[in-house]
Amino acid sequence: MSDTDKQNYELAFHITANLEDADVQKNRQDLEKIITSHGGVVSFAKDPDKIRLAYPVKHETSSYFGYFNFILETPESVDQIRDEVKMNNNILRFLILKHESRPKAEKEDMIRRMAQAERRKQRAAKDPEKTAGQKAETKMGKEDEKALDSKLEEILEKI
Known part of the structure; x- marks a missing residue:
């Protein structure tokens, strides 16, 4: 994997607040496994913290928010990661961002x-x-x- 092929991404996510701390960590680890199973390398992970939402999301007013910064070689993997994260019912909302690196x-x-x-x-x-x-x-x-x-x-x- 050469430096020119690599691309930086961020996966920000909200996990439902109805879970115990151990289950929240398990969901976080599941997300990390999804990234690594598609060839991603996690460069930074922020553990989920409980926050109050500005407006209800799927009828919930609080959630656990966390994010990963990761590196991928192939852009097609982003779609596969997105599809797998969508299947997790404990994820209220998520966003995958592509970080443009400056030369x-x-x-x-x-x-x-x-x-x-x-x-x-x-x-x-x-x-x-x-x-x-x-x-x-x-x-x-x-x-x-x-x-x-x-x-x-x-x-x-x-x-």
Whole structure:
């Protein structure tokens, strides 16, 4: 399996809350087995936690929510995984997402641009030879920033 053939996916799921903890873990393990039986490699698994649902799903107001991040070589396996998960009656709802991975060159370019922007900020803060107009504009910007910070603190204190 070469790196270019691999694709990252995420399977997010809700398990019915009517089950005991041991049964919830068994359902989680069953989902993991479904993924691995179709050639998937689980890279991360979040154990299901009981949550309150925003709206009822199949007449239930709470569920156990968890997810898996996994890698597959063949896209056809996703359909097979989806079909098998649908057959599990304890799964209220699930979603399989395909994660688009950014090319390494694009990631490096983004890091380089972020570093350049940071260096520009540092140089601008250290440069004492600004024109009067620029100083006034900068000073006004700092005053606005302080006002926003104080408003933010007031709002956070109320919460």
